[in-house]
Amino acid sequence: MIEKEKYMKSGLVSIIMPTYNRAGVIGEAIRSALAQTYSNFELIIVDDGSKDNTAEVVRQFDDDRIVYHAYAVNQGGNHARNIGLEMAQGEYICFLDTDNKWLPDFLRSQLDMLGEFGADISLCRLVIFDPRGNVQEEVPIRTHPLYQKKGLVDLLGLAKSMLGENSIDTNVVCIKRKCLESMEGFNEKLKRLQDWEFFLRMVLPQKHKVVYNPVPLVHSFMQADSIRFKQDFLATFLYVFERWLPLYQAYGMTGEQCDRIIRLTRNKVEGKARQDALAGLLRFIPYDEVEASIIRLKLNPQNLRSAHKVEYNTINLGGWYSVLQIAKRRRTAVCINRDAFYKLGAIPEFLLEFISFIVCDDFKGVSYRGIPLVTFNSLADEAVKLFVIVIGGYEEKKRILCDMGYRESTDFIDANDWLF
Structure with a gap:
């Protein structure tokens, strides 16, 4: 200012x-x-x-x-x-x-x-x-x-x-x-x-x-x-949509903006909406309105049902709430690679504020929603302090984390299935 x-x-x-x-x-x-x-x-x-x-x-x-x-x-x-x-x-x-x-x-x-x-x-x-x-x-x-x-x-x-x-x-x-x-x-x-x-x-x-x-x-x-070329725009679209949702509703633009976000992020080859885009929309847009966009855009509805499960399935949310209890006591990191980076958009909001780092070698020197991004090797210096949520490439990361002294389940978990 x-x-x-x-x-x-x-x-x-x-x-x-x-x-x-x-x-x-x-x-x-x-x-x-x-x-x-x-x-x-x-x-x-x-x-x-x-x-x-x-x-x-x-x-x-x-x-x-x-x-x-x-x-x-x-x-x-x-x-x-x-x-x-x-x-x-x-x-x-x-x-x-x-x-x-x-x-x-x-x-x-x-x-x-x-x-x-x-x-x-x-x-x-x-x-x-x-x-x-x-x-x-x-x-x-x-x-x-x-x-x-x-x-x-x-x-x-x-x-x-x-x-x-x-x-x-x-x-x-x-x-x-x-x-x-x-x-x-x-x-x-x-x-x-x-x-x-x-x-x-x-x-x-x-x-x-x-x-x-x-x-x-x-x-x-x-x-x-x-x-x-480096950063996905989905997070900003969702942020703006949610922040000014009353204006979208007042101007009759809610369906139009749902269409726009889904269309801009869809997989054109497979004819499907992106999973994290749908999960993000379902945080604040009713299921039937998102479904109407899928129908208007003539996309495969399978991802919508999966995204609904991500957002509302009690087993998945129960898992995240369990992690939240750990994150409140220990410094916590999300370990992810370039191919799975977009999945961060489906991590529940209530957990994000307790994430200390995002570990991703492909995006050095930047951050995600204010959370610093660090390299994988930096975990070695935090072995005693960090609890690690692994998303994508679990078996390879499991081997490296174990070599660093991390213990499976106690110090790191595989959360990929909770997202998709």
């Missing part, structure tokens, strides 16, 4: 650029900021614990508008953005990721739009390029009914549209500082679609005027290590 009392420099634009091990691309992003035709800005680069030569690349730019802030421990892009918001001194706030570039007139155009229409938030178009340089998509899509022409955006229509899915990319906005003074920053527990959740909170009250410029002033370049 930006503090109201903090000194603000009139006319200044604060550009917030989070980075983590992006030495190979950050230079182009910085150059696009320095090339802006509107020059009254500060570029706040927040280095989220980079281990490469990012600092050296930044130091090559001799420009006193650059503010470089680095810290040692990687805490995620949302944390870095929030640090940038705390440091910002500008009257206007913009965000520029390291795999994006602004065209030279981005800032001037955005500020002109705010002034011309008396708006608080200005948006433009963004073009996404794949690693080969081909145009992948544009945001917002050209057929989107809210974004057909230059001018003010219908706020009720925007609120309803954003409840469905995101149409605002972090890199295309210019926001008056006052819009951020009354709201929390980016949700640091989310690793995907954090811009959606952030801007959803901003537009739902319908108190800030939003103006749209159809000119594409931002280019985004997909990287092999982009978050979009």
Whole structure:
């Protein structure tokens, strides 16, 4: 959150650029900021614990508008953005990721739009390029009914549209500082679609005027290590749906959003919905409404019955409650691999808050819903302290855990069957 009392420099634009091990691309992003035709800005680069030569690349730019802030421990892009918001001194706030570039007139155009229409938030178009340089998509899509022409955006229509899915990319906005003074920053527990959740909170009250410029002033370049390739978006979709369920119900959008989540996560080859998506929906959506979505989408209903068992079967829940009693007394970890990572979505909420670590060698340096991810070898240092819930690849993990001094049933269990 930006503090109201903090000194603000009139006319200044604060550009917030989070980075983590992006030495190979950050230079182009910085150059696009320095090339802006509107020059009254500060570029706040927040280095989220980079281990490469990012600092050296930044130091090559001799420009006193650059503010470089680095810290040692990687805490995620949302944390870095929030640090940038705390440091910002500008009257206007913009965000520029390291795999994006602004065209030279981005800032001037955005500020002109705010002034011309008396708006608080200005948006433009963004073009996404794949690693080969081909145009992948544009945001917002050209057929989107809210974004057909230059001018003010219908706020009720925007609120309803954003409840469905995101149409605002972090890199295309210019926001008056006052819009951020009354709201929390980016949700640091989310690793995907954090811009959606952030801007959803901003537009739902319908108190800030939003103006749209159809000119594409931002280019985004997909990287092999982009978050979009690493993290599943299901957790964020479920989080948003559950948090604002009364609004979905008031706008008659509950069935539509069930359809969207199931459709986006379904197995197209097998014609089935994903098990964890259904189990997640059943936490707060009645069975018959989820079933109606399965019927509308013409999917195999078998997974729905299994997901219902996961959520309500007394044997399965009894097992989790038994684990909960252990987790309240001992530090507990979930041990999982890449192929089974998505199954975390079906672990009961009442247990997650007692999980100290998620052990997964495939996702180093990140977290899941605020729970730190650590490597398998780190269990050796915690052999006496940790109770381990194994999901997937049990026989192999059993052998390794026993070699580390863990005892089956006493110190670790196989919970895969409780989920699916």
